[in-house]
Amino acid sequence: MPEAFLDNSLWRNIYCVLAGDSSTCAARDYSSGFFPAGMEWLAFLVSAAIIIFLIVNAVLGGVIVLIWGERRLFGRFQSRTGPNRWGPFGTLTSVADAVKTMFKEDLVPAEADKILFNLAPVLIAAPALTVFAIIPWGVGTYVADLNIGVLFIMAITSLTTLSVLTAAWSSANRIAILSALRSVALLISYEIPMALALVGVIMLAGSMSLGDIIAAQGIPFIIVQPLAFFVFFIAAMAEMARAPFDLTEAESELAAGYLNDYASMKFGLFFLAEFMAEISTAAIVTTLFLSGWKGFDPIPSHFWFGAKLIFVLFVIIWFRMTLPRLRVDQVLKFAWKGLFELTMINIIVTAVLLAILPNPSTSELWIMAAINWPVAIISIWGVSKLLGTAPYSHPQPDPNAPSYPVGSESIPTDAVLGAEPSNAANQAPQAQQEGGN
Amino acid sequence: MFEDYFRQYALLIIFALAAVSVPIGMMTMSYLGQFARIRPSRPSEVKESAYEGGMPPFSDRPARFNFRYYYYALLFVVFDVETIFLFPWAVKYGVMSQQFGFAALGAVLVFLIVVTFGYAYAWRKQALEWVTNE
Incomplete structure (x- = not known):
């Protein structure tokens, strides 16, 4: 782990200011702290609380801004103005929405499982917020730098599946359960290409820590690993259940989907989690593929990260506005038959390149990029040819199949209502009995 | 540390x-x-x-509900476990390839080929498709 990255850590600075000169802060000269010697654990807890308060509020405020920005952009994409009444340029619209959501009447269906019904919003919002613990927002500005950062992201984001199913099952609504089953099939299908796409990045960086991955990016990994970026970005869009993969909340088919029966703040939490997932996905894409907070020197690292984050968010919104919704069979086929193969190709090509050029320098990364781009373009073209061959055909009824009983010409006369049953079958046993006697 | x-x-x-x-x-x-x-x-x-x-x-x-959902759940378990096997290998691959050369690559290629056989079998059995034309 690079020493400068740890040394500039935000939480460590705050901790050192609070705790004074201790063994952790030996390199720095803090003459006196707020807490006396021997109370370092309290200083640790207080500094952690300060940072967590800052980041949680930044994320929640960011969601408010993102909802406003997304609605304004929707307006622009659809040749209309978008929200523009409350506050300058409509900036207070989402604040008003948040307050309104909080004070709406809370409806719980009579048949609902009350405990699970209340648990589901917490179960979706808490993991969506926890992901932000490991995202480096700038040089050393993170809550925790886990050595298994990428694995942690994969694990914590997959909890969404559980929450979706809990929400639908507890609300005892048929539409919600249909939506949740689709959603679970979608989420688990795209989780595999998403994880496998990151294998190439982990191989190049030699670590799962996000700090190490940023340090390893002499040039951004989007240039070195175009295929991994392509697969990861699409799979992340599907994990967010955004258009064109929004068959979870297909309004024209399933009303609101799995959150059909939720109202008030519980609905608000689902909404919040969706937008927090959008921000965290953009942040993860920025960190893993766009070299995170790295940039030119005079501009601070936080601005670089923010600029890249906003750009990725814009691309996500652009995709949502441009592409129509896909059918469930198309979506699943795309994940299993398209993206899975692309990730396998990426893993093998990257492994071979790394065996030839172990421990690549920046110039060797350029050589890898020069090989990876043609491979990416050819394999994406090949997979699109493979998938685009068979059009969907409705299962046609067999004209020769017997169409009994509706509209049938050949109804057996016995079955016709009111007809006399033939007596031959009934009389035969009697005849045998008489014969026997 | x-x-x-x-x-x-x-x-x-x-x-x-x-x-x-x-x-x-x-x-x-x-x-x-x-x-x-x-x-x-x-x-x-x-x-x-x-x-x-x-x-x-x-x-x-x-x-x-549709029986197809079970297919996808089973496939997910199989291939997600495969992902978990690949992650530790990917972390240490740079070190291993310096030490052992192409042997580190060959070891995982055997694993990937076995997985590919399973994948091809699932494809052949139309387990990856939502609508089968049977």
């Missing part, structure tokens, strides 16, 4: 506790609003019925 290692996880646990308390706090605030008479709470039979497009709901939880 180890002190720092555990400090990262302690911070993560504190953050997770904060992340759980935020939605619970929001729901509690919304719940308490009805006692302060700033949030209405007037349940009725119509409001408490499940929403099924405006029609009166006529059935319970559906017990039946």
